Amino acid sequence: MVLPALSLSLQFARFAAAPEHRAVLARHRVARWIRHALSANAEITVRIVDEDEGRQLNRDYRQKDYATNVLTFDYAQEPLVLADLVLCAPVVAREALEQNKTLEEHYAHLLVHGALHAQGWDHETSAQDAAEMEAYETAILGELGFADPYA
Known part of the structure; x- marks a missing residue:
C-alpha cells in the first residue's frame, strides 16, 4: 500500500511533562499514524501543548472555555x-x-481523528456522520495494530 506523502512539523511547548510525551511521540510514529489517515498528500504541523495554551486556543477559536484533547x-x-x-x-x-x-x-487515535477532521470528516453534524467517522478511525487504527478506541 502506497501512503500519501507527509511534510510534518512536530512541536512541543515547554511544560513539566513534555519529556514523557516526547518519548511517546517519536516523529516516525506520528508520521506513520497520520499518513495512514490521509487520502492526499499533506503538510501538517502537530503541536503538543500544556493546559493553559490548549484552553486559550479552544476559547479563542471555538468559544469553549476549557482545554480539549485535540484541535484541528x-x-x-x-x-x-x-x-x-x-x-x-x-x-x-x-x-x-x-x-x-x-x-x-x-x-x-487522536492524531488519526485530527487528520480526518483536516480532510473534512465531521462527527458533530449527525449521528450517521459520527458512526461513519468512528468506523473509519477504528479501521485505520486496526491497520496500525491498535484496538478499537471506542470499545
Whole structure:
C-alpha cells in the first residue's frame, strides 16, 4: 500500500511533562499514524501543548472555555491537505488513564481523528456522520495494530 506523502512539523511547548510525551511521540510514529489517515498528500504541523495554551486556543477559536484533547485547524484539503493539529498533553494523559489506554494508543487515535477532521470528516453534524467517522478511525487504527478506541 502506497501512503500519501507527509511534510510534518512536530512541536512541543515547554511544560513539566513534555519529556514523557516526547518519548511517546517519536516523529516516525506520528508520521506513520497520520499518513495512514490521509487520502492526499499533506503538510501538517502537530503541536503538543500544556493546559493553559490548549484552553486559550479552544476559547479563542471555538468559544469553549476549557482545554480539549485535540484541535484541528484545517486550511486546505485540495490539492494538498494543510492543517495544524494541537493536542493538549494533560488532557490526553488524563483521558488515557480514564479510558484504561496507554498514552501511545490515545495519541495515535487522536492524531488519526485530527487528520480526518483536516480532510473534512465531521462527527458533530449527525449521528450517521459520527458512526461513519468512528468506523473509519477504528479501521485505520486496526491497520496500525491498535484496538478499537471506542470499545
